[in-house]
Amino acid sequence: MKALFELTKVEFKLTLRNFVVAFFSFAFPVLLLLMFGGMYGNKPDPFFGGHGAVDVLLPSYVGMIIAVTGLMNLPLTIAEYRERKILKRFMATPIKPYYVITSQVMVNFVTTLIGLLLLAIVGKLVFTLHYLTTGPSFILAFLLSIFSIFSFGLLIASIAPNANAATAIANIVYFPMLFLSGATIPFEVMPKIMVKISKIVPLTYVVDLLKNTWLGSDTSYLLDILVLVSILIVSLFISASTFKWEYE
């Protein structure tokens, strides 16, 4: 356990030293919140379903952070470690090989959590954020979203034949999800046709679930939960049967 703790600690340091990841997990969402919050304020508005703009945007941006950590950083780090034989080097130590994956999951979990907290702090301090109206259900939604998207990230790391392919797949998955899921562009401003297309993107269900649990909406969460649980199970199943520690 000491080894897992030390591994997670040092890998977290390395993530903080990775400018791209730190910027898109911590700074960029906060900047977006400041920008759109500054434009729309946080007064209840029928345009945002009777909520303030910041209240609606914040859970969406949490979805965006989950995409950065789960679909980009997690699979790309694992694919890179495999290609550069860093995984193999760890295999030649007494630690359990899955520690390396576990530590990456934990690092990206903590990174996402910090991103969420930064958004909440800035939202509260700068705008009058109304948050945690349904605290426990939001926490559960946050956890399910993370595990579901992270396992999708592990799937990318497992099926990619090399690090370049992993980067290509991650980008192909990440960018459409980012713009179609409501994570960056709110559904409220999307044309109807885009809202329809968004239904095929997994991250849409993350954003929907996070938003509804955050705002305490009365709608049913069942569909979101079903989709996310299915993604989780299918991704983990395929990852477990295809994952390689070393490229041949």
Add this chain to the structure above:
Amino acid sequence: MVIEVRNLCKNYGSVRAVDGISFDVEDGEIIGMVGPNGAGKTTTIECIEGLRKLDSGTIRVLDLEPYKEREKLYQLIGVQLQETSYQDRIKAWEICHLFSSFYKNSLPYEELLKKFELYDKKNSYVSKLSGGQKQRLSIILALISNPRIIFLDELTTGLDPQARHSMWELIKGLRDEGRTVFLTTHYMEEAEYLCGRVAIMDHGKIVALDTPRNLIESSGIEERIIFEGDVSDVEGLKSIKGILNVQKNQSEVTVYGKGVDLLQNVVTYIQAKGIDYRNLQTKTPNLEDVFLKLTGHKYEEDKV
């Protein structure tokens, strides 16, 4: 005996990478595997390290079965892999600290950093270290477990000659501490200088395994003495004890022969005959010559 390998076979698809090799490694020796790329050295060492599953045969390392008892084994051995890199943006001390947490009886890494002259680089990013510094770090990471056996896979490949020679002294130091060193190299000269015993590998088989001296002596390859001088009586020269053949190419004479007195006998002969000679040199056979003789093809390390 610390390592016992019996009839080890390993295939990659239809390619037989290691073809039924057997050998033992004694406690406290430096043993090296040499051979060209694709000879099966890395596959062999990685099977012994427990990183690869065997297709057939048995391996015992310190009375453990490497692939099955990896967690126990890695507490007792140290490994340097060919072509490993480390995480971007990790500092030298951080990776040492991390590896220390993996072992029950880890050596203090600060001492190791000092011993391997990396202490003043401990706050540097590993990616910024020179080739020689990175390889010294690899040795430190292999030593943190305080291993009884240390495995070095092409440690000196790509290093400049000076860095390579200083690495050799470090490896001898490991043996002097009582550790067993198992290394692979494609530099014949390195194997000859460092190793107590050398296994010559070619096409997945060990073609010879012995001390460098015995390999050379038992190969039966003659010594050569070459000089320039006006030798008219080639037959007279040939009649000297130990001389097997003489070739004359204008003024250059090449004498092939064996025996400890060979050089002395030749020099005595030409001096007695009053022959002026210049540029006398002797060519002692080396492991490269042995490789050529045993495999029938030339050893080209530049191609590796």
